Amino acid sequence: MNAKLIKTGKVIDNKEILAVELTNNKGTYVKIYNYGAIVSKFVVVNADGEKQDIVLGLDDFEDYVQTDYLENYPYLGAVIGRYANRIKNGEFSIDGVPFKLAQNNGSDCLHGGLRGFDRRVWDILPTIDPSVTLQYLSPDGEEGFPGNLAVQLTFKLTDENELILDYKATTDIPTAINLTHHGYFNLSPKGGNIGSHIHHMPASYYLEQDSNYVVTGKLVAVEGTIHDFLGPKPIAQDWNAQEGYDQTYVLDKEYGTLTLASETSEAESGLTLSVYTTEPIAHFYTGKYINVRNAKGGKDYHAFEGFCVETQHHPNAINIPAFPGTVLRPGEEYHQTTIFKIGLTSI
Template sequence: MIQIQAFAHKDNHIKHFVLTNNNGICAKITNYGAILTSLTLPLESGEREIVLGFDSLKDYKNKSYLKDYPYFGAIIGRYANRINQGKVRIDGKTIQLPTNHGKHHLHGGYSGFDKRTWDAEIVGKSRLQLSLLSMDGDEDFPGNMKLTVIYELNDENELAIYYSATCDKTSPINLTSHTYFNFTGGEENILNHELQIDSDQILENNTELIPTGKYLDVKHTAFDFRAQKKINQDIKAVENYDNCFVLKTEGKTLKKVAEVYEEKSNISMEVSTDFPGLQLYTGMFINIEGHKKFGPFSGLALETQGYPDAPNQENFSHGFIHPGEVYQHQTRYKFHF
């Protein structure tokens, strides 16, 4: 079932879409930024909010939130993650993208898909379709890009996100959902959550979190999540996780790639995707004035996506879309409680 609610007092084009399954799980999505604003589970102790987000558009545009912008729940594009110095070569020409994160490009630039008003259409009892046209030159990206993102909440307790895009010029592309999870409902941080990631390697980064093009084995390192462990077990060695894990999803096969569990709530979440990478971010730099529960480590982001800076790395695939191609990926979050 999908209900439509107002989300902005002065803008009738921005709505809140409430998806509820037959088991009582409720997902709320706004067509501003295609943001997943809320996801609640019906526990015996009461309704439990498990993602970071706000109840109104005003909060998403608040200066204290945008100051150290954590992109709560938004769909990110045209290019999620980082592009080194914002430079990309296409057909022998260098394109300069906005450098909105120091000297690098991050998450689509100053006004990415996270700040756009998407067209919304209910396409089934459990499916919400959001569409966007990103014009040629948008944030200096080439080509007219047409995008579709579908959210689906089914009765198997899965929240699925389907991504699709075409473009009439060769363009960098990397879409993701920047949702943060916290199964304690904000009562505690995420450091005691247990995490398992089916990955033998991460991308090596330089000190500015730009990939070097090399792969590092996780064995005997703080990045080894092949067996489930608490996030805080090895975090002192790295201070904060903000790394891309190499997934075993060759051939665009939908596969379970990660699982999160929190003992007190007895909530677990399986993540399945056909994306090649998973960016783990433990939220050390979340700090929103006036919102005590939105501080460091208040949320865990598991961003299924392509590799950061792929357009500049010869041995990374998935960095571009070409005319005539269809970019398609999906991610599913399955809940047990």
């Protein structure tokens, strides 16, 4: 396996935009930008021996910063921080001190605010293993969050066809943190609607949401609902065809252990994507709001043409004391690991 740096010729915030290419001996290839830690390509060999790109993305880097893309911004393949998903009313308190964030999704704060980690230039650090480590230093007050936060995200592509994402962070002031990665997957060789993909998620409960998809604090059993993925089933089997899924699931696991979060397969390609994580929840999103023109190969992306498994802590947990804590304090280290593993269901 090897890692290769490629210059894009672009500069943002006085920093050079670079692409990192990781390859392994299985023919798998991943392309990552240091802008937003965007995974723009994830090429694997399917059951027919054909190379297939399984993530939604754009052909050229400059397309990720174009106005028309950002107007219907789907966060294609980007890291999310400081705080994934929605924070109610864009506000929270730590130790009795209130903080106010941008209300960039109705009255709520979504995915870190107006310009989160997905639109920042990360530094590329030297690494010993065949991997790449990106670092971003988020200053105190950025997007309203307290504390100087140092974040490192390491991507490692193994010869077992695992793309490992390992996150670490430290702060000098107590702050709220909840990181994830927003990759959109489609395992079909032809792309298109992902409703026929077979999906399994070991989660007996999901989190109730209000009308703006903000978690309320209530857990609801999946049994007898459209949200039951305890047994594998087609994604579209029970869904509301106009809404799809945009729901947070509480994984059946011991807190902090690295276990299966989901498994998704597609018959024509013979590919299976298994997601493992140390995080307590996975947010399953089937792309209702995807609307991207002139994406890879000149294609347009439409609703329900990609799915996300966003591993993280409970959304809005900073405002819900009963949920696992998302406050990071000086002297502590935030750490989470998520693995995207590719396998074959047929050969």
